[in-house]
Amino acid sequence: MRAEQFANKTIFYRRTELPSPPERRLYAPPRSICPLCAHADSPQLNKYLKLDQKGSIMAEYVWIDSTGETRSKSRTLKEVEGGYKPEDLPVWNFDGSSTNQAPGDNSDVYLRPCAVYPDPFRGTPNIIVLAECWNPDGTPNKFNFRHECAKVMETYAEHEPWFGLEQEYTLLDLDDRPYGWPAGGFPAPQGPYYCGVGASKVVMRDIVEAHYKACLYAGVKISGTNAEVMPAQWEFQVGPVEGIAMGDQLWISRFFLSRVAEEFAVKVSFHPKPVKGAWNGAGMHSNFSTKEMRVEGGMAHIEAALKKLEPHHEECIKEYGEDNEQRLTGSYETGSIDQFTWGVANRGCSIRIPRETAAQGFGYFEDRRPASNADPYRVTKILMTSIFGKL
Numbered sequence: 001m002r003a004e005q006f007a008n009k010t011i012f013y014r015r016t017e018l019p020s021p022p023e024r025r026l027y028a029p030p031r032s033i034c035p036l037c038a039h040a041d042s043p044q045l046n047k048y049l050k051l052d053q054k055g056s057i058m059a060e061y062v063w064i065d066s067t068g069e070t071r072s073k074s075r076t077l078k079e080v081e082g083g084y085k086p087e088d089l090p091v092w093n094f095d096g097s098s099t100n101q102a103p104g105d106n107s108d109v110y111l112r113p114c115a116v117y118p119d120p121f122r123g124t125p126n127i128i129v130l131a132e133c134w135n136p137d138g139t140p141n142k143f144n145f146r147h148e149c150a151k152v153m154e155t156y157a158e159h160e161p162w163f164g165l166e167q168e169y170t171l172l173d174l175d176d177r178p179y180g181w182p183a184g185g186f187p188a189p190q191g192p193y194y195c196g197v198g199a200s201k202v203v204m205r206d207i208v209e210a211h212y213k214a215c216l217y218a219g220v221k222i223s224g225t226n227a228e229v230m231p232a233q234w235e236f237q238v239g240p241v242e243g244i245a246m247g248d249q250l251w252i253s254r255f256f257l258s259r260v261a262e263e264f265a266v267k268v269s270f271h272p273k274p275v276k277g278a279w280n281g282a283g284m285h286s287n288f289s290t291k292e293m294r295v296e297g298g299m300a301h302i303e304a305a306l307k308k309l310e311p312h313h314e315e316c317i318k319e320y321g322e323d324n325e326q327r328l329t330g331s332y333e334t335g336s337i338d339q340f341t342w343g344v345a346n347r348g349c350s351i352r353i354p355r356e357t358a359a360q361g362f363g364y365f366e367d368r369r370p371a372s373n374a375d376p377y378r379v380t381k382i383l384m385t386s387i388f389g390k391l
Contacts, residue, residue, distance in 0.1 A: 049122060055079050058126040060119060061092055061111050062255050063133055066100040066143050068270075068322075068373055070255040079125055089113040089129060101133060101141055109141055110134040115248045120214035121259060128218065130252050146247060149377040153243040156388050162294075162364070163246040163380055164223070164239030164287035168372045169257065170274045171204050171232050172267040178232035178275060179203050179266055190280065193231045202227045207261050208234055214256045220249045229280040229333070239287065247377040272371035273326035281327030281334065282372035286379055289364035298362030305387045306342050306351055306365065312386040313340040313350070319378040321371025328369065335368065 057079045062072045075092065077084070096102025096109035111131035119126035133141035140147040153161070171179040180203035181187055196202050208225050215222035215236075225236045236257075238249050254270070261268045273281040292301040309316070317324065317337060328337035335341050335350040342351035342365075344358045350369050357363030370379050385391070 053079070053125075058119070058122055059084075059089070059129050060122075060127070061113070061129045061131050062252065063094075063111055063131050064143065064145075064251060064375070068375060070251065070258065071099060072255065083125070084116055084127060086113040086116055086129075089116070092131070096133075096141075101143055102135070106136065108136055110136065114146065115245075115252070117218040117220070117252055120217040120256065128252065128255075130248055145375050145377040145381070146244070149247060149381040150244045152381050152384050152391060155391060156384055157243060159388070160242060160291040161380075161384060162240040162242055162289050163383075164237060164241070164364075165246065165250050165376055165379075166235055166237045166283070166285040166287070167250065167254070168228055168233060168235045168282035168284065170230070170269040170271070170282060171207065171234065171261065172269050172274075174265060174267065176267065176269075178230075180232055187231045189278070190229050190231075193227055193233075194229045196227050201231075203232055204264065204266060207257075207264055207266060208236075210260045210263075211236065211253075211257045214260060215253050218252070218256065220253050220256075222253060228282075230275065230282075233280070233282060240289075244377075246380055247375075250376040270373040272321060272324050272373060276326075278332075280332045283327065283334070283368065284321070284370040284372050284374050284376070284379070286367040286370050286383065287364050288367065288383055293362060293364060295362055299358070302353065302357070302363075302365055308387050309351070309367075309383075310340045312382070316369065316382050316386065319374070319382045320369050321374035323373075324369075324371040327371060333368075337369075 055078065056076050058074050059077050060072050060074050062070055065071050071094075073094065077089075080088070091113075092111040093108045094111065095107050097104040097107040099109075102109050110133070112134055113129045113131050115130040117128040117130070118124060119128050132146050133144045135141055173179050177183075192201050212222060212225055215238075221238055221241050223237045223239060225234065227233070228235050236253065238253055239246065241249055258268050270282065272283065289298075290301065290305075292298060293305070317328075325337050328334045330336040330348065333347045335348055339350070341349040342353065343349045344353045345355040346352055347368065350367070352366040352368055354363060354366065357365070367379075367383065
């Protein structure tokens with residue numbers, strides 16, 4: 001027992017000694033469902049989900065708020081033959097003063113549908129609606145980065161830009177500690193966790209699997225998942241996707257992930273450096289190519305693009321996520337935030353050219369600078385404008 005003084009009171013608590021470093025291990029507590037999330041996989045909810053909706057559907061409108069998080073709310077619509085397209089859906093609104101997207105005396109922010117997906121949580125015929133945020137005067141909300149990105153993609157559509165985004169994230173418990181980490185200590189050093197298998201290597205694979213299936217059901221072009229270098233850290237990849245649809249699909253896949261994790265009483269962190277010290281950060285590596293880069297002789301176009309990206313390095317960094325300086329240190333598979341570099345198969349550079357691309361003379365490159373919390377609209381837009389020019 002040990003005593004400490006806190007607020008003029010003596011508090012006694014039992015100290016649990018951490019095991020010595022060689023014995024440290026990842027501890028995954030038994031899975032439990034929070035009472036607030038007791039509906040997860042519950043027969044109580046399922047029996048209601050099976051009820052006839054009498055010709056109506058539930059539409060979940062999703063938008064991006066001022067902090068780069070997703071928010072959503074539902075409305076009832078009439079079921080129509082062939083389903084809804086974005087242009088068929090009604091414009092809706094929300095209280096922007098509660099999301100820091102509008103002042104209280106003029107709080108309406110309008111939701112303009114831009115993409116529609118089958119709802120993996122409520123099932124057919126219900127839908128998920130991704131929406132842009134617009135002001136009452138007909139201008140895009142200041143946190144609407146999709147609008148300008150869409151204009152850039154339309155202007156340079158002839159180049160057929162393909163993107164593939166690798167979204168890393170960290171699972172946290174309700175006390176904001178990486179899920180499964182031993183209380184008061186740390187797991188064994190990095191090494192066995194990347195693409196790991198087994199209870200001592202990974203935690204909450206159920207969330208990863210459920211998210212994977214949810215994306216596939218909704219038509220998101222999710223191309224894979226894997227456990228990452230730091231324990232409790234995972235990654236999923238979306239792409240290749242062309243143009244503005246890349247940002248749409250990455251955002252809706254983030255929403256799906258948070259929504260799935262909610263049912264397991266687990267938090268999702270997109271912070272680029274959730275744990276200080278000798279632990280990998282989290283990024284959103286961005287793979288990019290144009291039709292000119294994907295054919296014979298494409299390597300010349302790749303090298304030309306990198307030369308155009310270099311003078312825009314600082315400008316790109318400003319678009320690549322908050323707190324990214326904590327991650328881009330030149331260590332732990334990152335380049336330095338202060339220097340633009342590129343190399344073949346080098347994960348310590350700003351830009352990595354895959355060895356296969358270098359060998360065959362065409363393909364794509366990977367921008368390793370974006371943080372895991374970066375807005376995909378901002379990332380894909382600045383890649384395009386740095387290479388092809390601003391509008």
